[in-house]
Amino acid sequence: MSLTNRAERSLINHEEYEIVRLTHHPEIYDVTSDDLHATRKRLRDLQQKARTLAWEKRRISRGKAEPRGGSFPGTQERPSQRKQVFAAAVKRLSKEIERRARLEARAPQVELAEKALAMRRENFTAPTAPDTANEGMQVIASRRRRTSVHPGKVGRVSQRTKAAQARRDAKG
Template sequence: MSLSNKRELSLLKHDEAEVVRTTHYPAIQELDRKAIAEARRKLTTLRDTEKTFARQKAREVRGKSDARGGSFPGTAERPLERKQVFSSALRRVNKQAARLDAADARAAHINASRRALAMRRSAPPKHHPDAGKTADAGMVATSNTKGSTKTAPAKVGSVSQANKNAQAKRDKR
C-alpha cells in the first residue's frame, strides 16, 4: 500500500524528507546521474537502518532479545512504515536510472545506425552490378522417390479373404 506525501513527511525527519522529496515526479526528472547515485546510496542506507530497527523491535516484542538503547521506544510498525517510504523512494530512483540508461542506449543505437548508413552511402559502387531479373525454366518435374509395392495387386485382398474364410469355418462348428 502506498503512502500519501503528507503521511511520508509526517514519518520522516527534515533531512530524510528532503532526500525523499527529490524522488517524486517533477524533481526526479531534473536529477543527473551523479545525483541519482547519491540519492540511491542515501536511500539504501536509510532503508537498511529502518529494516534493522524493525527486526530488533519485533524480536523485543516476541521476547527473544533485550531492548537496545532507550531512545527507540514504540512498536515495530513505525520503522516498517519508514522502511516502506525509503523503499518506495529507492524504487523511483532505480526506475529513473533505468529510464536514463534506456535513453542513452537508444541514442547510441541511433548514432550507430546513422554512422553505418553514412558508411554505406559513401562506399564506392560495385564493379559488376547484379543481373537483376532473369528468365527461368519454371517448375521442374521430379521422379517418385518411393519404390513401387512388391506385393502384386491381386494378392492384396487375398489375405483378408483368407481370414474371413477361416473365421467362417470356426463359426460353422
C-alpha cells in the same frame, strides 16, 4: 502499497524527506546521474537502519530481547513503514537510473542507424526497364514418360472384358 507524499512526510523527519522528495516525479529529472547514485546509497543506508530497528522492535515485542536504551528515537515510531518509504524511493531511483542508462546506450545506435539510412539513400538507384522486349514465355518440355502403344492395340483390354462377360451371359 504506495504511500502518498503527505503520508511519507508524516513518517520521516525533515532531512530524510528532503532526500526522498528528490525521488518524486518532477524533481527526479533535474538531478544529475552522479547525484542519483549518491542519493540511492544514502537511501539504502536509511532503509537498512529502518529495517534493523523494525527487526529489533519485533524481537522486543515478542519478548525475545530486552529493550536497549531508554526508548526508540522519536522518528522511529513505525520503523517498518519508514522502511517501506525508503524502499519505494530506492525503487524510483533505480528505475530512473536504468531509464537514463537505456537512453545513453540508445543514442549511439540511433546515430549509426541514421548514418546507414543516409548511405543507403545516397547509393539507391531505381530499377529500370530493359530497352528491348524479351522473347516472351518459353516452352518447357513435359517430363512425363511417354508411352508408345500401337494404335491397333488401344482398347484391347476393355474389349476383352466385354467379350468375356457376353460369353458368361450366353451360357446362363
